[in-house]
Amino acid sequence: MTEGKQLRSIRGTRDLLPGETETWDVVEGVVREIMALYQYREIRTPIFEETQLFARGIGEYTDIVKKEMYTFEDQGGRSLTLRPEGTAPVVRAYLEHKLAAQGTMEKLYYLGPMFRQEAPQKGRARQFHQFGAEVIGTDVPEADAEIILLFLAVLDALGLESWSLHIGSLGCQNCRPAYREELVAFVKGVEDLLCEDCRGRIETNPLRILDCKREGCRLATAKAPSQLDYLDEACREHFETVKRLLADRSVPFTVDPRMVRGLDYYERTTFEVLNPDLGAQDALCGGGRYDGLAEMIGGEERVPGVGFAAGLERILLALEAGGESLEFEPLCEVALVHVGDEARRHLFALCDVLRRAGVASTMDLTERSVKAQMREANRREALLALIVGDKELKEGTVTLKNLVDGEEETVPLEKVVPAVLNRLEALEEAAVEEEPEEWTGEDEGPDLDPGEAA
Ligand SMILES: [Zn+2]
Ligand SMILES: [Zn+2]
Incomplete structure (x- = not known):
């Protein structure tokens, strides 16, 4: 090394x-x-x-x-x-x-x-x-x-x-050749005023002289002939x-x-x-x-x-x-929160099941505290938290917390997926009703009606 x-x-x-x-x-x-x-x-x-x-x-x-x-x-x-x-x-x-x-x-x-x-x-x-x-x-x-x-x-x-x-x-x-000839004749007349690059371009690429950003060259070529006249x-x-x-x-x-x-x-x-x-x-x-x-x-x-x-x-x-907001966070629907190693192993499989069911889900893969996991769920703006600790392990349930309104409920393990899908659907319906339109770049076809193109 x-x-x-x-x-x-x-x-x-x-x-x-x-x-x-x-x-x-x-x-x-x-x-x-x-x-x-x-x-x-x-x-x-x-x-x-x-x-x-x-x-x-x-x-x-x-x-x-x-x-x-x-x-x-x-x-x-x-x-x-x-x-x-x-x-x-x-x-x-x-x-x-x-x-x-x-x-x-x-x-x-x-x-x-x-x-x-x-x-x-x-x-x-x-x-x-x-x-x-x-x-x-x-x-x-x-x-x-x-x-x-x-x-x-x-x-x-x-x-x-x-x-x-x-x-x-x-x-x-x-x-173009006739114009080029005229242009070359013109720039040769102002050669002394041109930058070194442009002097090199007279024979090789005279058109490009018109594009030079240097003040001297711009002034020198202000009255150069235009292709449009030729x-x-x-x-x-x-x-x-x-x-x-x-x-x-x-x-x-x-x-x-x-x-x-x-x-x-x-x-x-x-x-x-x-x-x-x-x-x-x-x-x-x-x-x-x-x-x-x-x-x-x-x-x-x-x-x-x-x-x-x-x-x-x-x-x-x-x-x-132009003031457009360009920040996008990927959607996180469910944050799985575990209390202890056993619960984490238990949730690992459930997390994958949820993802396979089309639910964007995250779980903590470190050994952080419940508090830290909840903080992370909030940072990601997760919609639901799915919490499993000793009590839930023993009962074969999970606690499902709606992070939008704070409501909690206990759901038997075998009903978790439909329960999650239900809650998400309800949240989505509520969101559609009250959310103002945001710029997403989607669903807006081009609008080039006469008079609107400007
Ligand atoms: Zn032509
Ligand atoms: Zn130049």
């Missing part, structure tokens, strides 16, 4: 503790519910992939690929990377399993951890969690609009009302239709002429949904169209697609900032 310091979780990663995991479950449950309403089906891809998938898909000159990927060599000398995003793997799986052969279009969603080696700060971790959706196999603007409406429906179902939608268009392979006929019409479809659903949005996303695969529609309460890391969701991605990662033909990825941590922070 070697002695050493206590080991800790890696910087930028976090343990989700009991109390938080229940909240995550609720939010993930809402996501799954809305995905089902919109008829998206779940796909689960591996946590790691060939490095090439991301280098080619996201783009070799992007920050993600250049600086942020967790890339390692396995024992066989293959270069592998922990997935920094979900879209390239989903499109890879779509091509690999020929999902297109089963229908012309596939609507998929995913949910899980992603990995990027960024400087950790509030709302930005190195292992973070995203859910996302993709419509693969069609390039109609309705798909772009549906993806946006889908995400807004999730926010609506979660009760998150504070958001703003920003949309743009990056053009396509036909109209869209060809088809791209302009596509963009106009997406905007009209959103307006038809009364979804408010802002057109951002400088919208750039950090991934090279986007073309045409791009969008972000921001939350004003989050500070610097204010994007809840980003997405767009990626009609060229399938070919970039080795697909034989062009497969159009559009999707979004949303940050679970960000959404939870935004809900919290």
Whole structure:
């Protein structure tokens, strides 16, 4: 045995503790519910992939690929990377399993951890969690609009009302080169004012300069040409239709002429949904169209697609900032309380019987006093206490105490399960009558009536 310091979780990663995991479950449950309403089906891809998938898909000159990927060599000398995003793997799986052969279009969603080696700060971790959706196999603007409406429906179902939608268009392979040329000419004219990173981007990734957060670069590029002025006929019409479809659903949005996303695969529609309460890391969701991605990662033909990825941590922070209560305790229906070792052994079996009967039950597995056990039952907000001491052992009974009103009764052992079920049912009925509605994230479908989407 070697002695050493206590080991800790890696910087930028976090343990989700009991109390938080229940909240995550609720939010993930809402996501799954809305995905089902919109008829998206779940796909689960591996946590790691060939490095090439991301280098080619996201783009070799992007920050993600250049600086942020967790890339390692396995024992066989293959270069592998922990997935920094979900879209390239989903499109890879779509091509690999020929999902297109089963229908012309596939609507998929995913949910899980992603990995990027960024400087950790509030709302930005190195292992973070995203859910996302993709419509693969069609390039109609309705798909772009549906993806946006889908995400807004999730926010609506979660009760998150504070958001703003920003949309743009990056053009396509036909109209982007002309714009890129104009942009390069422009940034060369202000090269001296740009930061070192941006000067390096002029030849490799000039669009990304528009996205630089540094004050100097923002000022220098304030008058840079916009892709929106260089869209060809088809791209302009596509963009106009997406905007009209959103307006038809009364979804408010802002057109951002400088919208750039950090991934090279986007073309045409791009969008972000921001939350004003989050500070610097204010994007809840980003997405767009990626009609060229399938070919970039080795697909034989062009497969159009559009999707979004949303940050679970960000959404939870935004809900919290918006004053939503996010604390959930798991329900505890019965606390079994024993007096002495013999009673504990006796109750052990009964506890399992209750659980098998569908009753959430807890019992103390230490040798604590009755008082301590009752305190624990109250802390867990147990509804009933089932108490067994010498007297009950001798008589073959249990004492059933209603912890809501304090009433006690003696129940013969063989009638314990039906007695418990009866009491719980009565308590539940009473609770339904008087309890005000609480936020549970459940049973609230999306409500996007015209005029309510804001
Ligand atoms: Zn175009
Ligand atoms: Zn810069």
